[in-house]
Amino acid sequence: MKSWSLGLATVAALYAGVGHAHAWSLKEASAPYKGTTITVVGLDRPSYKIAQQLTPEFEKETGIHVHWNIFPYEDTLKEETLNFISNSQQFDAILSDVVWPVNFADPGWVLPLSKFTSDDKLADPDLDLKDFFPVWLASFTVDNKLYGLPFDSYAGLLYYNKSMLKAAGFDKPPASWDELENTYLPKLSDKSKGVWGYALQSARGETQTADAFARFLWPWGGRFIDYDNKTISVNAPNSVAGITFRQSLLKYMPDGIVSDDHSQVVQLFAQKKVAMITEWSAFYPTLAASNLGDDLGIAPEPKGPKGGYSAFGGFAYMVSSQINKKHQDATYLFIQWLTSKAMAKPLIEGGAVVARQSADEDSSVQAKFPNLAPMVDTWEHSTVPDWRPQLGCYPRFSDIVSDWGSRIELGQVAVQAGLDSMEKDLTGYMKSSNCWGKINNPEAAMAQYK
């Protein structure tokens, strides 16, 4: 009797095993979650617009209803943090900027993705994490655990006006910052005609920190933080050299540039008042649709004396830990779908930017979207995942950088003095907020993804 039932059990187990081996499908995986509603945080930018347009496909396939909540970028961290502090379960799919993973992971507000990727029922075998650019996965890895799936990925690019350059005698864009300043700008700037060679978005806030400050740190060998010695290095000689260079560019830029944000700078370039800008890749659709037409040129950002380091920024989707298991799983299924290889092409066609090597390096896609080639080049060779440091206390850290960075740019304080003050404030803040214990070095995680 015993051996017979044992045999039956074994056969049953075998059948179960065989049953599991059949292909994973979204429809089956999502069956238990039919009728669930999940809330996804998004921004008012092209990638999310097309994502919203394509969402009905997911809803039809799974029966899971997706509710998009769109916020201005400046308020997203505030909304999400308030949500977590009050445990209000307002959002299921959490949008994380490259600088926020520690903010969310450290207090345990979001879940490590291994929870889902190790679950046969949920994990799509076709997910192929290795298809993401390593720099992107590293950015969202905290303590060797991956927390987010990259979506809406940017690189800094050099946009230039071909005919303006040609009229000044240039048939290709500058390859280095040095070349840009000494060779190109003198010939391209003409104040009397209201035309400038270059414009740098410098508005107070994250724009100053990420766009106007970091950009002139790395290519000169400057750094925000010395991880080994646990010190701030914004006033080290290399950093000073970079920021000094930035100040020397000011004479070629429009007045009032310090208060200009992305929108103004892009508008100036589109109106042909500025010949070159170094802006986020996300602006490509806007510029492509403007009056510039064929005059629009795209290239990787210029290199500095210590190498090419282009601006790095972007987002990823994470799963909130404060929602119930049903919502967690449904959310994971959605973000897995959104960032899958299959969805990459339709998203790109709709104006989004995704960090999938397979899609971005596809020659037919590259032909249609000239912004992709320089982006791929940047992600593979000339950028770093900690373009801005990943700290638990990043918001106020960035605020201090932005404050002093603006003052230096306005000429209210000399470069060395301003950077010294910045270093003093940052060091004091890092100490008083115990932030040295809440720091993540994504560069170290790059190894595991290469």
Next chain:
Amino acid sequence: MSDRVQDRAPPMAVAPPSWREKMEPWFFILPSVILLLAIGLYPVIYTLVASLQSWVMGMGPPSFGGLQNYAHAFTSSDFGHSVLRTLVLIVITLPIELALGMMIALALDSQNFLVLRRLLQICLVIPIAITPSVVGLLTQLMFNQQLGIINHLLGYIGIPALDWLGRPLSAYTTVLIVQIWEWTPFVALVLSAALSTVPQDIDEAAVLETERWWPRFRSIQLPFMWPGITAALVFQTAFTIKEFDMIYTIEKGGPGTATETAVMQIERMAFRGFDVGLAAAESILMLVLSILLARIYIRVFYREMD
């Protein structure tokens, strides 16, 4: 025979008030008191408690910090400067708004130009009706150095294009200008209403006595306007201190911190720095300041409440 309330003994004073009569006023007042207490009291207490805690959202749970936040608020140049900016804003805009508002009110008071006056009276309500954040956006649009209409119009009279928003001083001036634009019509309305309370007969007598405008204004009209002026002062001070949307949408407090008022600095601490303890302490300080100012105004100017 005057109908003034103050001239007659209130009906209740005829006989010593019974318990029921003593409670009567509270019958009318209680609903609003309860409502405001329920809504307003807890947040204020919470803010008070939070101000004594060391708490940065996301960086661990709150811990008792004593008066640390207050000390930090006083020594941090950020907050001090932003309060200074707010006070300067008030000190500059208030007199200008009052003066201009008074002129508009007087101009509206005459008998000429009926159509013009009517039209203006209707339009006075427009600036405060436009959503403040929209006013800020419009400012961004109109005062842009290269592409804005203001510089273009100034060009007609020979003034070169000014960098309104790019430099700290001119950005602050822009905020002043927009603030004055937004509130002067409202002040004019308040003063106009005050002006209309001047009794007709007295006014007509004055007109017959002298054609000159100043004595008439000073001796006849002004005394009736004091309550209105006081009200305008209190309102405007409060509105200016509370102003956030408009200044924020102009330039988020920039360039640098040139246009950052106290309220904006608190918002930055609370929602971008996530330092709730510090923001709470600064908020309590602002509350104390507002109450102080209100008390001063009312004691010095307001003679109605006897």
Next chain:
Amino acid sequence: MSDLRAPLLRLLQAVGLVVTLLLILFPLYWMVTASLKTENDLFSMPPKWFFAPTLAAYADAIENTEVLGNLLNSVLVTVSAVALGLLVGAPAAYGIARYRFRGRRDVWFWYVTNWMLVPVVVLIPFYLTASWLGLINNPVVLILVYQVFIVPLVVWLLVDQFSAVPVALEEAAQLDGLSRVKIFLKISLPLVKPGIAVAAILSGIFAWNDMLYAFILTPSPDARTAPTVVLNYLGGYVIPWPQVMATSTMVCAPVIIGGIIVHKYIARGLTMGAVK
């Protein structure tokens, strides 16, 4: 005095009125025309005073945002908030105006203090409380929160209006045997109609235009009120100016129209302590 002064003053007066009118209306004009232009027309220098108007921006705004739904939310919240404010504020004003009781001055001052409460101060506690009560994204939370500045405003405006009602009328009614409440409702209240109209329109304006509270307490796109829609545009990388102005025009229109309709009352009802 001399014959020269009178016409000079008249000229000054006329010029002053015209200039003021232009200054007030120009930004409004600019906003509306911007909403009818294309982006290229809007930014072209020299500016295009004559252009081919288009409603494309309005169509875009309606299609890309929930502005129509948000306008409805705004109407719901504003009307309810003002109604509630008048409901509790009018009796309170009457109580303060008519009775001399202990603590009268302090109660009145407490109202003013409430009104001076800067929103940022109480934003986080409001949010946390609302969250615990499950009221986030529920318009009720805004209706309640707005009372903090509506009730004091109503009280302030109406105290003087009630003081101006002749006591003789009330006394006569009292002799006729009417209760205090009836007197309030039937005699005093109807006489302060201008004050109520002003209180309604002013608190309506402030409730409608509030952005700070609305953005934090009702952030979900379908629960939002109208002014926050404008804020959304700020966060996008590129600001679609014509669309922003179209949205702004739609958001401001109801309040401006409302203000124009009751402008007569504003002049009469805005007397604050002017009755001596």
